[in-house]
Amino acid sequence: MTDDVVKNRKFMRSIFHSMLRARLLENKLSSLYKAGKIVGGVYLGKGQEAVSATLGTCLIPGQDFFAPLIRDQAGRTAFGEPLIDCTRTYLGSASGPMRGRDGNIHRGRPTMGMPAMISHLGAQVPVIAGMLFAKRLQGTLAGRVGATCVGDGATSTGAFHEGLNLAAVEKLPMVVIVANNQFAYSTPNTRQFACHDLVEKARGYGIGGFAVDGTDLFACASVITEAVQRAREGRGPQLVVAHLLRLSGHGEHDDGSYVPRENREDHYGRDCIDIATRQLIDHGLATEEEIQSWHQQFADEVQRAVAQAQQEAVPDPYREDWSALSSSVSPAHQHSNQKEPS
Amino acid sequence: MSVTYIDAIREAQETLLREDPRVFLYGQDIATFGGAFKATKGLAEAFPNRVFDSPISEDAMIGLAVGAAIEGMRPIVEMQFADFSSIAFNQIVNQAATHFYRTGVPIPITVRLPSGGTPGSGPFHSQSMEGIYAQYPGLVVLTPASVSDAYHMLIDAVALDDPVIFCEHKFLYRWLKAKSIQNDHLPIGQARIVRPGKHATVVAYSAMVHEAVRAAERLHEDGWEIEVVDLRSVKPLDMDTVLASVARTGRLLAVGEAFPWGGVTAEVVARTVSEGFHLLDAPPQRLNSRDTPVPYHPKLWAAHRPTPESIQEALRKLLNF
């Protein structure tokens, strides 16, 4: 099966496209941040593109659910989020999905299967479970998968544990990817968990567990495809732990200087884009020229998305609807929600 | 034949399950066992695959409800005790409450909180959390005090597109009875004057409405006419009814069972002072529980919360100002 997956030209090229689009977009975001164009933080998924894009590519938009986290630009792109959603949210355009009410990576399209993350780690795990649970009750769960990504840090939260355990109890078709990028902000793995490998946790939850080299596109493609397939077949939640290194700071305000040089120079310090480029060429899945042209094409796409978002109106505090409720329950609108007693 | 407050809650859920296929119940021990307080007795049998026992994971219970609500369901989550909702606090105030404002997609979930003190329940099975949730934008917080309200407000809560914190009082569960559930009911967001009066207004909610009515009855023997307002919903807060009452009486006592620092009674007093200063004949007063954890022993408990005696005493001082 593994061989079949990596020989799938369309699939592998598709993953790589999302990786590359995400990387070029994030490079641009970083430069916008350094030019003072972005208010608030910029959080990059540099080094995690292979894992994230593979997951996003394995999922079926319009059918599956995907709750991306902080470093999932590649997965979002693969799942169908247009680049403009990202640039609009970062640049505070009133036309973006969050309309200036939330920023940066806190964006989503909940009605299109992609909930908007909150900052509290692990919190999206039970939300994806709930979306799947709804489909079970509605009788339309068959063939669907829900997935979310977390980092090594999130595995220490109660929410992660509660959510994963609940998903296991409910036997939901869920994939949870832990991108172990070795640092939660500045905290290394040694201060985060005491097990040998986070994938050991899968056994405790009674769910499927996979470990993968997150810098290796081919490995990601075969392992994550396998995990998603198992979930889709109704074999319950699957935990995939990807080993890699965060190739940026926690955010662009952070130079990540606390990451020791030996970590950067070891196997997991490799850049997955470089590895993937070589893999595609070596296996005849793409030519060097093609990849060159993709760089140019995606850089143009990114530039257009940035230009458009920059020209759009920002939210107007005087016209903002300062209401956090969708229903009118104030005494002034008292009759709008009445329901006759049975 | 009489209907208790808990019967009303159970019946409301039965009605909802029967009439709305989007409704399902999720909570600890609520399926075959029927819930710690029997609020879901028999519902798992009557509605197969609609009533689920959850793991002891309050955070994940609300997270699941939020996800299900995004996908078109109307979950009702039972927290075994309101006190335990502290574990789900993050999902309630950060996930559910912010969702509509952030994304434009409403989260129609109802979180049932068995609230308030009963003798011998102690610090972790007695809390009143309404003030904490009311502080957060994006939540509706309901505190029914009557059997009919328990029924109708739960039906209304599920009909709302927004997350609702439904604070039901454990003390009222079996103590409060009505002949039947009345058909006429007020919409959410409207307070009710449960006892008319002219000398002072007591604003209360949940179980404290009954304590206030008792205090009013005793003061009636001395010729005082105390108006008692049942807020019914603490968020939204029906200040129109409160101010209209204070306009009649000139005096306000706000009574709540929650801890005294801030909260619903403080909000009622603050808004009355700022919006109705010209209506006041005396400084508005608040009466809450004491500023300690809720004690276990019934004798300590009875002196920790407002009682008809302490409400009466506070009213006499207010009337004598």
Added chain:
Amino acid sequence: MPTVPILMPQLGESIAEATVIRLGFKVGDTVRADQEIIEVETNKAVMGVTTLCDGVIAEIRAKEGVSYSVGSLLGLLEVTEEEVARTGVDTLESANENRSQANESEKTNPQAEANLHFALDESDAYEEAPAIEPNVKGLPVPTGTMGAHYISPRMRARMNDLGLREADISAVAGTGAGGRVTVTDLERFLDYLEAWPSVSASPMRLAVADAMRRSWTRPLATVGLPTLLDRVLEHRRSHTPKPGLTLYLLRAFALALTENPATAGYLIGDKIVHPRSFDIGVAVQVEDGVLVPVVRMVDQKPLRELIAEYDDLVDRSRRRRLSEADCKGGIATVTNFGTFGLTTGTPIPLPNETLILGLGAGVKKPVWSNQTETFLPATTADIFLTFDHRVVDGGGAGILLQRVSQLLQQPELL
């Protein structure tokens, strides 16, 4: 013999009731401490209700197959005094003192009150609360609440609606706490006034009322001094045009003040504001009120130069043609109530001034002359100075008044 109640125990944190499925004993049976005597079933499990001490079953109230809520009385046990002492159990007799915590669930509801959405069960499910000190801070009635001294926000709002001030309600006897005037007292008083004829006060009247009421908030004192007027009257007769008597007083006052400027100081907080210019007002009686136009720099101009200015102001006052500027900036006022034939008065200064000098009517009197050592006829009048006692004392007022009196004896200097 003491009786010990057998109660439905709390069989778990969340258990509210349990069903009796088997009664193991009958009345008259002897039971031992900790023996299971009644079998009950909760939603969770079957359990036994145990006794706390040795005794004899005196009464069984529970019926098999019936559910009882926690705390319900299931039966009674007769126990010896020694056994009670040994085990420390609560007897029915001691429990009755504190009232039972039992919630007898079978008790029926009283009739629901028509205006209530709920019916209150008379049976307390919890112990009557002990007489405890409520945890509200006391609300002592503030001191000085008698009459109009304390006005609640509600009372103030009602008074504002009606255009009333504290002074207006001084006639109302308060029935509120500490003798406070309540809104009801006020409404009753207004109803009473309805029976009396009334007219609307003119704007002039209201303006004077407002100024006088504001001034009256200060501690005002009045001193008086008899003064010989013959020299002034003589001087006046020999001049054309004739200066008004008030003008002499005005000029004398201004000169006296230049020598004692501090007496015209105006107290604001911890500061005394001194006069910038000796501009002095003159009270002019007009229809339905008093106007006080101000004569400028009275100290700088001799009497004859002031005549035209003074006459013009008085004339315009009577015709109500004064501008706002004509009445501004005075530091003190002169009033000649002697023109009404009055000999004595205690005039009130304007609210923004500390002093007012009044002149009573001249009267022919025998006055002792040291020169001739006889009584000689003379025209005398009393002059009065009302002052804000916060700023000026009797001594200061005396010096000022004496000086005015002296200057009136030398009208040629004026």
